[in-house]
Amino acid sequence: MGRIASQLRKGTTPLLVLSVLRDGELYGYEIAQRIRERSGGAFAPSEGSLYPALHALEAEGALSATWREGDKGPRRRYYRLTNAGGALLAEHEAQWSSFALSVARTVGGEAGR
């Protein structure tokens, strides 16, 4: 991946994770797949960034998680949005919108429109 895009992604993982969990319960690997699908392949969070992010969100109380034995394959850890997670998602969305707007304004050059 481009070294530029790799830096731009920083800070968006929680937003992406929380937003795909809006629809319901998902397990880690599945979360990555959803993000990949929805982004049209633009985002494919590496395991090294996804799992730490999930753990952090759980520790913050934004996600609740439970282990489930799979009928086939290894056990999976299912994540679900908590109320606090919903609020955090809203905050991330707001921050993102404001941020993206500011970038557009600054790059566009039209001093504020």
Added chain:
Amino acid sequence: MGRIASQLRKGTTPLLVLSVLRDGELYGYEIAQRIRERSGGAFAPSEGSLYPALHALEAEGALSATWREGDKGPRRRYYRLTNAGGALLAEHEAQWSSFALSVARTVGGEAGR
């Protein structure tokens, strides 16, 4: 500043710097001011990120720089976009657009429209 926004900013400094230099020659401190003005105060690059970024862009050949004695105040280092810098700006703009679009798509949820 919020810890979220601080992460989102990563990777945008070259884009912001290059885009304010599109209008013409500016010196470092002035670049920071322009960014602050144009962004409506949303971005105010710290010196610890701005100067290293300027040096990196210069080393890449995206910017050319010259020292000038100020009639008043200390010497200033003026930066100007090179041809390569113009190309790099275009690339950063393209990457940003594509990135922002992907985020909107993924967060919005409408699987690709």
Added chain:
DNA sequence: ACGCCGTGCATCACTATGCGAGGTAGCATC
């Protein structure tokens, strides 16, 4: 039978970058 691949979770070292603090210096104002 065995290796390989995809699923699924996890951690590690490396790297890039923003931030705040500190340093140097000139000049103006109180």
Added chain:
DNA sequence: GATGCTACCTCGCATAGTGATGCACGGCGT
């Protein structure tokens, strides 16, 4: 003469993405 703004620079710290590696399960091909 102390404070404050301009103007440059560098350092240490914290954060977070990446790729590699490890473990484990199960299916597929040869």
